[in-house]
Amino acid sequence: MLIVVGTIKIDPAKWPMMEAAFDRMREATLREAGCIEYQAYVDRKDKGTVLLFEKWKDDAAFQAHFVTPHMADFGKAIGGAGVVSTDIWRYDVSGETKLM
Numbered sequence: 001m002l003i004v005v006g007t008i009k010i011d012p013a014k015w016p017m018m019e020a021a022f023d024r025m026r027e028a029t030l031r032e033a034g035c036i037e038y039q040a041y042v043d044r045k046d047k048g049t050v051l052l053f054e055k056w057k058d059d060a061a062f063q064a065h066f067v068t069p070h071m072a073d074f075g076k077a078i079g080g081a082g083v084v085s086t087d088i089w090r091y092d093v094s095g096e097t098k099l100m
Helices: 012-029 059-065 069-079
Strands: 002-009 035-043 046-056 085-092
Touching: 002 059, 012 035, 012 046, 012 069, 046 059
Parallel strands: none
Antiparallel strands: 002 046, 002 085, 035 046
């Protein structure tokens, strides 16, 4: 299993446009084989910081995600979002245990 987490810093004025792009991306991505979870949230105190959380069955599913039409559309949208920086990490997970 793979977990992807991180942040994308954008121009805060672009958040309304990006929210719609993230919603479209999420809806399509959750239908992909091997996608377990896909979320993007705006930081409650900083509309210029988007928090990402993704959970994938395996590397094959994760790699297939990058060649989907909705990923290409999202790439175009984020290109107009005034991206300042990205800090995204991939974690390879050997197992999980429910805490509560």
